Amino acid sequence: MKKNVSLRNAIIAVVVTNIIAVAVILYAPIPFIGGMRLVTGQEYDFLQKFGKMIMVKSIVEDRYVDKIDTQKMIDGALRGMVSNATDIYTQYMDEKEFKEWTTQTKGSYAGIGVYIEPKDGRIMVVSPIEDGPAQRAGIKSGDYIIKINGEEMTSDDMNKAVTLMTGKEGKKINLIIYRPNVGNKEINLVTEKIVFKTVKSKVINNNIGYIRITQFTETTGDDFNKALDELLKKQVKGLVLDLRDNPGGLLTECVKVADRLVGEGTIVYTIDNRNQREEWTSRPDKLNIPLCVLVNEGTASASEIVSGAVRDYKAGTLIGTKTFGKGLVQDLIDLRDGTGIKVTIARYYTPSGECIQGKGITPNIVLPLPEKDKDRELKVEEDIQIQKAIEVIKSKL
Template sequence: MDKRQVSVKRVIALIIITNLITASLLIFAPIPFIGGKKLVSNEEYQFVKKFNKLISIKTILEKKYVDKIDEDKLVEGAVRGMVDGIGDPYTVFLNQKEFEELLTHTRGSYAGVGLYVGEKDGKIIVVAPIEDTPAYRAGIQSGDYILKVNDQDVSAKEMDKAVSMMKGKEGTKVKLTIYREGKGTLEFELTRAIITIKTVKSDVIENDIGYIRITTFDEHTADAFNKALDNLLSKGIKGLIIDLRDNPGGLLDQCTQIADRILGEGTIVYTIDNQGKREEWKSDSNKLNIPLVLLVNEGSASASEILSGAVRDFKAGTLIGTKTFGKGLVQEIISLPNKEGLKVTIARYYTPSGECIQGKGIEPHIKLDLPQKDKIKELSYKEDIQIQKAIEVLRNK
């Protein structure tokens, strides 16, 4: 193999500036020194050569920049730049604060305004407001674009920064500038509050129809769903509505546990990674034996679409509403040293029939949109035309 000699100082500087993890350090450590140089393979030499620009810029900044440079910030900026270079808004580096916020969110509570957001056309789009939160009460809607936070322009490239800016201490205020189709630019001043996410709520409607609303899939959702379903079944329901409207997704295992409860034997979903490796999640033969309807809309994303796609492909129920969001990517959260993290898109997921819905969404069996005036207020089930349609479908099963 072709070998090259590279300055030890330059190699060490490269490792520091890119903040590479231990695995990268092990590549260089065993290689012997020769006359003050380090013997490296051609592959390693090309690695150093590619990142030489980074070292050169760091050197210039250290020599020329008027103020003292914070090397920690320089390293973080370099790492963020590397990750951003992929061009995937769902693959991001998380510093200590951001990583803790993510973990807090999956545990179910945080201080903020109560919005789930995503990326569309390079902009930050509201996937769904969380029920009974400042954003929900103010009337922010699915499909709104967030243009500014506290008068600072934001974009999908800095989505995590924008999310962090919307969070803060309970009782403090934050200003959001949004764009809404047909309305133009709107401004909202919201007071941050503790957002406690109760992901499942249930009720019996029309005497014998069970209704379960799932707002997101966090680490407690499957247990809460099973308890709610058991309670409804004990009351003798003859049909079930699962409401996934404005549910932006969440933990895959929680979604597949719910799917396993209601579907028969088969593949719920499968993923394919960058090596072509396929991983499957399956359900057993036990299934729900009453008619089922799922309510979906443009705010139903990710894990919501996995459940919807499985119900559709199993022919286990009827989907009613509007086309779903179209997020067919799977992320892994990787813990790094110093309590930092990396969120990485590791695979695409596919419905049982083999469809990847990334950028496409899932079309419901029955297309029915709520009137615009009804999207900005909480409706009773009698006022909600989608729920009423679901009841009609269940009655005719």
């Protein structure tokens, strides 16, 4: 009896697949030749695989010893289809993951306050969010997250890791991190509301402006312009822009920042899989005081766009250590059912035509922080990179 049910379901699956195949053949936007619809070999292979997938789903649902979570099976199939054919940044996200990911460019969310990226098959911390639970616990750029709540993590578990480390306030999180040249360390955290205040500014050394940007969210560009205008009203003689441990964010916002710094020209351009070029340009007016930009291994993506434009136009001096090296652009696509897909759509290039993917940007002045200073909050007078920036700016006055 059970075998007959399985056979019946398999037959239904094949019939459904054939209906879909006919629909694709009749209505898909593929060229006609001589009035006849042609199906490529690749399309035909895909339809066969699609039919097999439906058959497998039907058989497993019918014969598996325990109850099957069908939605989980479908999500897994979609996730696998994307991850097995693309780079590490292109990912399918279920409803929970998609909601959490889109929240990260908004005003706030509940979590431990850490930005992560896949690297070398593992999950690497690009940067902790300033004054978040992760930073207060001593987590820093370059750490690798090995386990979360006892579960081993690899680069394939990025979405799962985000889900485990976010959620309601007060959730207890146990991490095992690996720090190069140090070893493993266990850290216990509690999630809390992370409020994004991405731009902070002040006057240092009596007459030098200092602006720190922690990431690029929807308000960062406007907040930066307000902060810069306030500093200029105070007649600062130079500017230190701190992009250390800035993991990036929205391209539109980093362009607003670069527009104030580099003068007229191309800030960044992208090239997609059709070799189509899109570029973002800046206006002629620019900052007319000496500029230094602080960068490190946690400076990634959108913050590298700003750094690359400043470097290429010689609009300022980059100080610190080599940046992360992410020269790929992702688009977040809402699939209209609560799920989404983050897909790499282009490579970006600095004004000089360099794609820094996997290479990063080497600053004009390479100056790493001493090991003893990497795990603690530094005052301006203790921070040798800020002090070097002050020295460089003074030399240009």
